[in-house]
Amino acid sequence: MGNKQDIKVLVVDDEEAILELLKYNLEKQGYEVKTALDGIKAVEIAKTFHPELILLDIMMPKQDGVETCRQLREIPELAGTFIIFLTARSEEYSEVAAFDVGADDYITKPIKPRALMSRISALFRRDSKKKTVTNQINIGDLIIDRSSYTIKTDKKEISLPKKEFELLYFLAQNPNKVFGRDELLQNIWGSDVYVLARTVDVHIRKVREKIGEEYIKTVKGVGYKFSLN
Numbered sequence: 001m002g003n004k005q006d007i008k009v010l011v012v013d014d015e016e017a018i019l020e021l022l023k024y025n026l027e028k029q030g031y032e033v034k035t036a037l038d039g040i041k042a043v044e045i046a047k048t049f050h051p052e053l054i055l056l057d058i059m060m061p062k063q064d065g066v067e068t069c070r071q072l073r074e075i076p077e078l079a080g081t082f083i084i085f086l087t088a089r090s091e092e093y094s095e096v097a098a099f100d101v102g103a104d105d106y107i108t109k110p111i112k113p114r115a116l117m118s119r120i121s122a123l124f125r126r127d128s129k130k131k132t133v134t135n136q137i138n139i140g141d142l143i144i145d146r147s148s149y150t151i152k153t154d155k156k157e158i159s160l161p162k163k164e165f166e167l168l169y170f171l172a173q174n175p176n177k178v179f180g181r182d183e184l185l186q187n188i189w190g191s192d193v194y195v196l197a198r199t200v201d202v203h204i205r206k207v208r209e210k211i212g213e214e215y216i217k218t219v220k221g222v223g224y225k226f227s228l229n
Contacts, residue, residue, distance in 0.1 A: 007031050007032065007052045007053065008032045008033075008034070008049060008050065008051040008052055009026050009031045009032065009033050009034075009051055009052070009053045009054070009055065010034050010036065010042060010045060010046055010051040010053070010054045011023060011026070011033060011034075011035045011036075011054075012036045012039065012041075012054065012056045012057055012060070012065070012068065013035075013037070013055075013086065014037055014038060014057060014059075014060045014061055015057075016037070018057075018086075018111070019035045019037070021111070021113065022055060022113070022116075023035055025113040025116075025117060026117075029117055029121075031053075034049050034051070037060075038060050038061055038062040038063060039060055039063035039065060039067065039068030040063050040068075042054070042056070042072075043068060043071050043072060043075075046072055046075065046078060046081075047077075050077055050078065050081075051078075051081060052080075052082065052124075053081065053082045053083075053084070053123075054072065054081060054082070054083045055084050055086055056068060056069060056084065056085055057085075057087060058085055058086075058087040058098070059087065065085060065087070065098075066097050066098065066101055069083055069085070069101045069103060070101040070102070073101060073102040073161045076159050079148070079150075079161065079162065079165070080149050081162065082104045082105070082123055083102060083103050083104055084105040084106070084107060084120075084123075085098045085106045085107065086109060086111060087106070087107075088108065088109045096196065096198060096199070096202065099163075099199045099202055100206075102161035102162075102163065102164070104123070104162060104163055105119070105123070105189075107119070126190055137169065137173065139172055139175065139226075139228065140228070141153050141154045142172075142215070144165075144168065144172055146165075146169060149161075149162065149165045151168070151210070151211055153211070158210050158211060160210065163188060163189070163203055164206055164207050164210075166188050167184065167200070167203050167204070167207060168207050168211070168215075168216070170184070171216060171224065171225065171226035172215075172226045174226070175225075175226045175227070175228045176225055176228055177225055177226075178219045178222050178223050178224070178225045179223050179224060179225065180223035181197040181200045181201075182197065184200050184223070184224070185197065185199070185200060200224075204216055204224055214227070215227060
């Protein structure tokens with residue numbers, strides 16, 4: 001990722017005071033910012049704005065954040081977009097639902113602007129480091145292309161949300177090596193993002209649904225591996 005001036009951020013919340021607060025702090029840091037008061041408008045804006053980051057409230061009128069995130073993840077041009085949920089709800093099922101539809105992070109309100117800016121910067125720093133690695137992995141009939149977040153087989157091309165893709169990519173870089181959930185959380189989500197271990201299981205399930213069951217194997221009581229067998 002280049003300078004912050006090159007990074008577009010879409011902020012979605014039904015509270016105008018929160019939109020103004022986040023827009024002010026993000027623009028102060030040099031980001032280009034657009035805002036939306038509901039999920040339907042957010043999807044409409046995202047289709048043409050193509051943000052690198054979306055800050056998304058969960059509890060909104062017209063369309064909640066979970067459904068909005070699901071729709072955003074169906075837009076191919078947003079495959080590499082980070083989506084961070086901002087919510088007053090801290091129940092485990094809300095967090096699981098957020099990651100289940102493709103969220104990258106989950107932050108509970110009240111929002112502390114300085115802490116949020118730091119977290120966003122860390123997210124883009126990690127992403128920049130990951131992009132220095134090889135852009136494409138060819139294994140068997142799979143072509144895993146980091147530049148487009150797509151998986152190509154002899155039959156079709158599949159677009160994966162960012163975290164699902166990174167999980168598959170990381171495992172494919174280390175074929176036949178078993179990784180526990182904690183290791184995968186550390187390598188894919190990082191130490192500055194708190195997510196449940198169950199999040200790994202959710203993402204593994206979703207990847208398997210899209211590319212087939214034969215590539216990622218469960219090693220009972222240990223974790224997961226990308227199998228070449």
